[in-house]
Amino acid sequence: MRWACILFPQLAMDGVLRQRSDADAPLVLLAGTAQRRRLQAVNPAARALGLKPGQSLTAAQALSQHFATAEYDPAAIERWQQLLAAWGYRFSAQVSLHYPRCLLLEVQSSLGLFGPWPRFEARLREELTALGFQHRITVAPNPAAARVLANAHDGLAVGDETLHQALAPLPVERLGFSREASSAFARMGVRNLAQLLALPRDGLAKRFPAEVLSQLDTLLGQRPLALAFYRPPDRFEARIELNFEVESHQALLFPLRRLTADLATYLAGRDSGVQRFVLYLEHRNRPASQVPVGLLSAEREAAMLFELTRGRLEQQQLPEPVLAVRLVARDLPPFVPEHQRLFEERPQQSLPWEQLRERLRARLGDDAVQGLGARADHRPEQAWSSQSADVALPPCGPRPGWLLAEPQPLREGSVQVQAGPERIESGWWDGGDVRRDYYRVETRAGQRGWAFRTVGNDGPLLLHGWFA
């Protein structure tokens, strides 16, 4: 077997840069705590300003103000690794992410398809460059040796007979030993693999942990390396070809019901839900129409999924007859079932709330249905939000259930003051400071309102809300 190691020397940086149009402008990635931000990675332009990984942000800003920053995101690195592994999977059935920021590919068996190696290698490089990832590629008879060689080489391919020779001059600290072992070798004056191999094996065994000798053996191909191989991710995709060209929504409902039911079965099987999926309607002469479906929370009940998709589908114009329907679901989060009561109290005909909510959203649009939550703010107009949240609230007096969007002047003498003033002075921090004296008032008709007057102002009372 021959193993290629593709090393991505600046994966995090490339991942950010490929999304930016100004890739040549100075950019640094930041990590560390909020108090002690430090530079995790820098691009060449930033390096030219004197910025180095490990510097504190403060120190970097002392050197220059002219650089952009982005977050160093380990999760993003993981995603890029997955992406690259998926890419590599096209070239080899044995792909491994065993080493971080590295792709291991078994290439011997793929040579027939993509080879010979120089052509294969050129293709890999071409595609990686197009994807925007810097890389180094080495090939060796075993994955560990390929990985270690990539530390010092790019484009080197060695076979069994040249492996020893290629490894011998490599510095000890780049051979994949633990930090302690590397530093112990350095302190003994052992600088490269050749010197290391010249030491008595018994003497080494006595002085170093077993991993050192086993890593040595692995490098030289005398001991296999156990690799976990990459598996492509799970996703749901199903397609139904129709027997005839369908021009009405009505005729699509049947295949739709099947697809959503299959999806529900599939979801149940893997104990997950779905939060977003896309329905593709394939046509003869034009790209497929897409019907994206999004949910507020992960669901998997067949009837509900069908109902929703149907709602969305019915809003869609069909530009051409439909030949096939395809459903693709990639977002499959874990499903947390609603707690069910033992004795169902809900009358048969009524919809459960979740289903009603989703139907309303599907019919009226995503923005038309919103949650309602409280905010800890003394200003009445700031005391609520469309984000439902569980927050502690300051103690306050009675508040009206209906707050007017805009306060309205009250006619003089039209109301009677029941209580007050309650003074509210707050909000200076966002420029929206209010200073008001609030009164509970009652109209002649017995309506109870809430009205205020700005402190130090003699104008009419402004009605701000109605009590129920």
Place this chain on the structure above:
Amino acid sequence: MSAYAELHCLSHFSFQRGASSAAELFERASRLGYRALAITDECSLAGIVRAWQAAKEHALPLIVGSEMRIEDGPKLVLLAENLAGYQTLCRLITQARRRADKGRYRLLHEDFDAPLDGLLAIWLAEHDADQAAWLLTRFPQRLWLGIELHRGPDDAARLKHLLAIARAYGLPAVACGDVHMHARGRRALQDCMTAIRHHLPVSEAGVHLFPNGERHLRRREELAELYPPELLAETLRIAERCTFDLDQLRYQYPQELVPPGYDATGWLCELVELGARARWPDGVPDKVQGLIDHELELIAELKYESYFLTVHDIVRWARERGILCQGRGSAANSTVCFALGITELDPSRSKLLFERFLSRERNEPPDIDVDFEHERREEVIQYIFRRYGRERAALTAVVSTYHGAGAVRDVAKALGLPPDQVSALADCCGRWSDRPPAAVRLLEAGFDPENPLLRRVLALTGELIGFPRHLSQHPGGFVISQEPLASLVPVENASMAERTVIQWDKDDLDLVGLLKVDVLALGMLSALRRCFDLIEHYRGTRWTLASLPQEDPATYAMISRADTIGVFQIESRAQMAMLPRLRPQTFYDLVIQVAIVRPGPIQGDMVHPYLRRRNGEEPVLYPSDELVPVFERTLGVPLFQEQVMELAMVAADYTPGEADELRRSMAAWKRHGGLEKHRERLTSRMLAKQYTPEFIARIFEQIKGFGSYGFPESHAASFALLSYASSWLKCHEPAAFACALVNSWPMGFYSPDQVLQDARRHGIEVRPVDVRHSGWDCALEDGGGPQPAIRLGLRMIRGFRQADAQRIEAARPFACVEDLVLRAGLDARAREHLADAGALRGLAGHRHRARWAVAGAEPQLPLFAGLTARDDPPASLPPPTVSEELFTDYATLGTTLGPHPLALLRRQLESMRCRSSRELRDAEPGRPLSVAGLVIGRQRPQTASGVIFVTLEDEFGLINVIVWHDLAERQRRVLVQSQMLRIDGHLEAANGIRHVIAGRLTDLTPLLTGLDVRSRDFH
């Protein structure tokens, strides 16, 4: 209009709650015509002395009190009716504070089981009233129900509800304000502090914020609108009952130091006489005896005997345990203190007069600071706690206040700025600046000062600066009392375990008349004591601070050459630059030298006039004849804080009391202002006496300069004694001195490497760390010549443990590495440290072999002892190269005995035409030249506008470089980041000092790759 007294009011000593100072509160309360104002900080009396001062200033009665919440119980405001009530309050606060961590309190129901005489309670009832019965049993006839109305949702209903409770329990009701700020304008700051307290941005702190700004000192008309008149009238009844005044506190120094049969005066006389006989074994000279009698008389008259006895007792105890100490401060440099051993400074050596420090007229308490060896001060502190008990001895508090950076940081965070910007804003403030960042700095840092959010940040920062932030412990200021301290002032826990702190800081103590002894730590004393020990061990001679030969010309010659690395106080770059100009020849010259290189005299522009006069370049003139005695000893130039006070008394007819007030104002003006009235007073009175306006203006500038950095003559004299002693030792016992410094590290200005390099340049042999010879400390060995050699100790090995070193010393000698490992019981870590440091060269050879050897040396079980180890074939390992040795030396020992790094690079540097520090000594000034060296120091003196002093070191010595502001800005990166620098510039020489003025900087750090050179930056 109804009369009113506010009975519930927090000052900013309720940290992060109160948003106004006592001064602001009293000012407004007095303007509004309040009859009295209670300051009731939460479980604290930390701000009460300041409140007392403010009350006096505004002639408005202060009621001493505190707001407290009982754990799982009601919230109360407790007010001191009389002295007994005050003492009870102190006891309650102490109990509550002592059982909680620093900054918190836990008040329990059981704390109220003891008698509560003289304490009035206002109960701030909430919804339930079930505590009423219990409270009534504790405060019979002394309990009120407090009613606080703040324009809440329904004040009328609330009032009705509370009055009903009061009626139900037969309690009188009283109006209170729950005041958190003096005026409504502090609402934003109060919200902001609340957010800071809860570590939330203001926008998310809604649940904690007050709904409005009513919690301020409201106008009496407003109060009359809100409260029924009888509730307001009740405030006066309470205020009238509270007659306690801090004046009534009586403080007594501990009495037990006086043995039976003596009184304090007699016992002090006896001790002084004994001491004097020891100091002057051939008989006390008449002049000295006269001084002693005079001083004792003064001490007796001012009743300070117990204070001197207390200090003496501490010093005596330390001396018995061989802890070196030295007193300083106003009363320390007296003949009495010399006789008592509190100071080693013989007053007859200096021109100092006791009278100047302790005066009959000035009501200034004696002030003695005692420095102890820094490593052993803790022993002294524990002795004091043991001797007097925790009830009677505690540390003084220090009120940490908000400086610019801290304030802007907290405010910006509270206003929701992201952490990066918070840090950037804080960086725009100087380190100790007391102003919000300047607009120019903000623009530089990329902020828009006109941005509304930023303007809010800056405005609030300005208000917050100077506010107290928390109480911390004074480094060593002890208050000791005859009575339990908790009857005088509340005592709380410090953040350090085993420490207790009173709630007052040193200014408060002065005002209330408490005396404090400062027990401070000084590294140089550790070094001196070690040096005396080393010399005694090596030569058999025991020196003491007092017995060292005085006025030694060789020592002064060395000082004048600025050959003072390691010497106390006069070793810094700035001091070294001054030495060849001042050329100290006598002890008093040293006193001046110590005091002159300080921001005070430098900002007041006193240095150059003094130098010119001393060198005879300008005549010594006095502004008037009456000032001759004041300024004679400093050639007519005011250099010391004491001289300013004398000047005020002589030239502006200040009374001693006014002079003392001036001293306090000088110390505090930066934070609190208050110097303006002195400017007016000084100016008008001095003008009347025909002093020129220019002179007066200059004096006043100097007074401001002294403000933060004032260095009194009394301290300078004590420090000069240590400077002299360390200089003498460096001059005559350089090996012992260097050895002692290294053993006392960390201390002082230079690293062990620099001290050892300096010693080697002076011809001292330094021998490497070696397990066969080295102990834990560095030691002296016979060097064959007049000076011993220094044997580096195992303490030099970074990360090595003292216990391992002790076992090695005990188990010596060793046959081989296995023998060492086995008998000294060394674990892998210790073995590797020894091998890497080269300490095994005598047993195993070079470092690489040593490392291989220790890795294979396994401690054997006793059973197998004597059997040969498993077959261990020899390994061939290359010896380290010279530069590897150098790198490893620095990495493991922090110094090298091999060639200096620059010596290895010298040929390269020569090819770059860089000169060495040796060549620089003979170079011609004015000509362009290049130098290179390791950067061992970068300093930006606050007084030198933007100039940076860089110190370079090479194998021959130091090179002083001056980088002007423009260049520093242009080449900031090179300047700040380089470990090794090349400077192209030109040489300047004057009065024996040589500086290279930098024209261009080049970073040569790559030549050093791998070397850990530690520079002292910007200290």
